[in-house]
């Protein structure tokens with residue numbers, strides 16, 4: 460997968476040189492390219508923002524640098540990339556959406572700042588590539604860079620060869636089919652006794668059936684406590700499946 464990131468803060472993405480993603484880049488599984496938006500400014504101050512039409516607080520990112528940056532990065536011959544634009548007003552980013560994005564050969568991320576990017580940039584981009592405006596949660600960041608890091612990490616770890624043990628990707632809380640979207644329960648490792656706490660004996664029993672039942676029970680408990688709405692959705696899905704099978 461190729462990933463291009465356009466931002467005024469390229470250094471924000473230094474973490475993508477580390478750990479699993481850094482190794483995947485070195486192995487050629489991931490081709491991540493950073494682009495400084497200011498490279499496409501034309502004035503000596505490298506201006507990327509201006510006051511909003513209609514008044515109001517803050518500044519808006521100018522269309523000209525973005526238009527030329529997207530032309531340069533995403534405008535080549537061949538199939539266009541999918542443009543991902545993190546924004547508080549976007550479609551919720553979920554594990555299911557991450558799975559779909561992981562099937563894309565080429566993603567371009569546009570990292571906004573200030574009050575956002577002039578709306579004509581998205582309208583212009585939609586003429587030549589699919590555009591996805593995504594929110595990583597109902598809170599407001601200072602820019603799109605953190606959201607882009609979250610999306611890139613979530614998507615990249617689903618790519619074959621990125622995680623050492625593909626199984627751990629399957630067992631994620633929200634991975635389709637793994638414990639039906641339940642939250643993951645507690646995990647333990649050596650030593651079996653630590654600061655007067657014991658590892659649950661079932662995990663040392665060697666009885667894999669009992670371990671699976673215990674883990675499902677703990678996942679249900681955790682989900683009921685922290686995300687009860689997921690249990691309601693699970694019940695509704697089960698009911699729908701039963702009614703379809705009648």
Ligand SMILES: Nc1cc(-c2ccc3cc[nH]c3c2)n[nH]1
Nearest residue numbers: 546547571572595596600602603
């Ligand atoms: N889910 C979420 C996205 C954002 C976001 C994304 C881009 C910009 C640009 C300026 N402020 C921004 C905030 N906040 N929260």
